[in-house]
Ligand code: SF4
C-alpha cells in the first residue's frame with residue numbers, strides 16, 4: 001500500500017485541509033468541537049515529525065485521524081494515489097497494518113489479564129500473520145528488539161515498571177512491521193531517566209527499520225531532541241511548521257514564541273524573558289473568526305489609528321474584550337446557560353466591576369474611552385453580543401477578521417500562519433509584546 | 437535573630453509502609469529546614485519518597501503507613517508528630533496547607549467555588565455577610581481569576597484546569613498559612629498555564645513571606661522556583677544545595693545522571709545519557725549506597741557502607757552529598773572514613 005518505491009526523504013503521507021469535528025449533536029450546544037480545523041502538511045519517509053501544542057489543541061485527534069481511529073470530517077490523507085479517509089474493508093485493514101500507534105499511558109493501554117507475549121502477539125493473530133509457531137517466534141524476536149528478554153513472555157503487565165510496559169507497547173506496535181508509527185506522548189508518563197532510555201530505543205528502531213514517526217508531545221525538550229521537523233498546533237490549526245533547530249532558535253509565529261518562552265529552563269542563572277500569556281485557549285466549539293490565536297496573542301496587530309496608545313492601556317482594552325468573550329463562550333457555565341434558557345438573566349451585574357477593575361488606574365485616550373463607554377452601555381442594557389460587536393468594530397484588526405494564511409518563512413519550506421508575515425506589517429518580534 | 441526557630445525543621449524523618457511481604461522505608465532518615473520566605477525544592481523520580489515526605493509533614497500518612505517515633509517535625513518550634521488527629525486537622529487547615537497535582541482532590545464537586553472559599557474563611561477568619569463575600573472575591577482576584585464576582589458562583593468543573601489550580605491556591609491562602617506544600621502543582625498543566633501558576637506562587641510568596649516546599653520531578657521547574665534544592669532517591673536526600681550550586685556543581689552521581697538525561701540539555705547527538713535500571717524499593721536498613729547498582733562511579737566500598745550527607749568540600753556546609761566520593765578535597769580513603777564515622781554516630785543515637 002505504501003508502495004516500496006517511496007525513497008527516504010520523499011513524501012510518505014500528505015494531509016490536505018484535514019478536518020475532524022465531533023459532538024455535533026450534544027445537548028446544550030449545536031456547535032461541533034472543531035478538533036482539527038483545516039490542517040495540511042507532508043510527512044517524509046524516514047523522518048520524525050513532531051506535533052506539539054497544549055491540551056485540547058487537537059494534536060491527538062489529528063494522530064488518531066491519520067490512523068483512521070477517528071473519521072475525518074473533510075479533507076484528505078493521501079498515501080501515493082490513495083486517500084486513506086475513504087478506505088473501507090480490506091484496504092483499511094491493510095492501511096492499519098502499515099501504520100501503528102503507541103499510546104501515552106502504558107498502564108491503561110495494555111490489557112492486564114493477558115500475558116505480555118499474548119499482548120504483543122495479538123495484532124499478528126488479528127491479521128492472521130503466518131503460522132502460530134512463527135508468531136511466537138516473532139514475539140520472542142520483538143521482545144529482544146525492544147530490550148526485554150524471552151523470559152518476559154509469560155509475565156503480566158502489572159509485574160512491569162512503566163518503562164518496561166512502554167517497551168511492550170512499542171513491541172506490539174512493531175509486530176506487523178509497519179512503516180509509519182504515530183507515537184502519542186510515548187514518554188510523558190515516565191521518569192526522566194527512564195524516558196531517556198525509551199527515546200534512545202525509538203531512535204535505534206527508526207534507524208534499524210527505516211520507520212517514519214509522527215511524534216505527538218507536549219514536552220518541548222523531548223521534541224527538540226528527537227524530531228527532524230516540528231509542527232506547532234493551536235486550536236485545531238498548525239500555526240508553524242519547520243526544521244527543529246530553526247523553529248527552536250528562530251521561532252517565526254507569535255504562538256511559537258510564547259510557547260517556547262514558557263518552558264522552564266534547567267538553569268537557575270538563565271534570565272527568563274518570558275512572554276506570559278493571559279487566559280486560556282478559547283473553546284474549539286467556538287473558535288475566533290480570524291486568527292485562532294487572536295484572543296491571547298501578545299503581538300496582535302492593532303488598527304493603525306491606535307498604534308500610539310500606551311501598551312498597558314491597550315492590554316486592558318484587549319482584556320475587556322476577552323472577558324466579554326469568555327462570558328459568551330459556548331463552554332461557559334452550565335448554570336449560566338440554564339438560566340439563560342429559562343429566561344432568568346441577572347448575570348451582568350458584575351460587568352461594571354470588571355470595567356472598574358480594568359480601567360480604574362489608567363487614563364484612557366478620549367477616542368478609546370468613547371467606544372468603551374458605548375460598549376458598557378450595551379452591556380448594561382443586557383446586550384452583550386452588541387457590546388462585543390461594537391468593541392470588535394472599534395478595536396478589531398485583520399487578526400480578528402481574517403484567518404491568516406500560511407507563509408513560507410525559511411529556506412526549507414517551513415511555514416507560519418500569521419498576518420504579520422504580510423508585507424504591510426512588521427514581522428512578529430518580541431518588541432511588539434504588550435506587557436501585562 | 438539566628439536564635440529564632442526555623443519555620444519548619446524536619447529531623448530523622450522516617451516513614452514506613454508495611455505490606456505482606458516487606459517493610460518499605462519510603463522515607464528513610466530525612467533532614468531539612470525551611471525558613472520563612474524561602475522555597476525548598478524537592479526533586480526526585482517516582483518512588484523517591486518526595487510525596488510521602490510531604491504527606492508525613494501534613495499528618496496524612498495512613499495505615500499501613502507509619503511515621504516512626506524518632507522522627508521530628510517542628511513547625512515554628514512546635515512538635516507536630518505528637519499531635520492528635522484532631523489537633524493535626526486544625527494545623528492542616530491553618531498553618532500548613534497543601535496544593536496537589538490534581539486540583540480536584542482539593543475541590544468539592546458539589547459546592548460552588550465560592551461556597552468552599554467562604555466556608556474556609558468563616559472557619560479561619562471568623563468573617564460573615566458581605567465582608568465574607570468580598571474577601572472571597574478578593575482572594576479569587578488575587579490568584580488571577582478574571583471576572584471573579586461572577587465566577588465565584590460556579591462549580592469546580594466549570595473551571596479550566598489552570599483556573600481550578602488557581603482556585604485551590606485561593607483556598608489554601610484563605611487559611612492564611614505559614615507554610616505551603618506544593619506537590620507537583622503544575623505537572624498536569626500546559627506550559628503556558630504552568631508559567632502563570634509559577635508566577636502566581638512567586639508573587640504570593642513575596643507578598644506573604646510564607647515558606648514553600650515545592651515537590652516536582654521537573655529540573656526546569658525547580659531551577660525556576662527554588663532557593664534551595666534537596667534531591668531525593670529511594671527514600672533519602674542524596675544531595676542538598678542552594679539552587680545555583682546544585683546546577684553549577686552537581687555533586688552526587690545521581691544528580692548528574694538526572695541533569696544529563698534531560699533531552700534539551702544535550703543538543704546534537706542522538707544518543708541520550710541514561711541512568712540504567714530503575715529506582716529500587718528501599719526495604720530494610722541501608723547497608724550500602726542505594727544508588728550503587730546504577731552508579732557509573734561505584735567502587736567496592738559503595739556496596740559495604742551507607743554514605744551519610746557530608747559537605748561536598750570540607751567546610752562547605754550548605755552543599756552536602758550522600759556519596760562516598762565526598763568531601764571531594766579529601767583522599768578517597770579518608771572520605772570513606774568520614775562516612776564510616778558519621779555512620780556510627782548515627783547508630784549510637
Ligand atoms: S495573525 Fe495576528 S493574532 Fe494571529 S498570530 Fe499573527 S499577529 Fe497574532
Ligand code: SF4
Nearest residue numbers: 725728731738759760
Ligand atoms: S557512594 Fe558510590 S555508588 Fe553511591 S553514589 Fe557515590 S560513588 Fe556512586
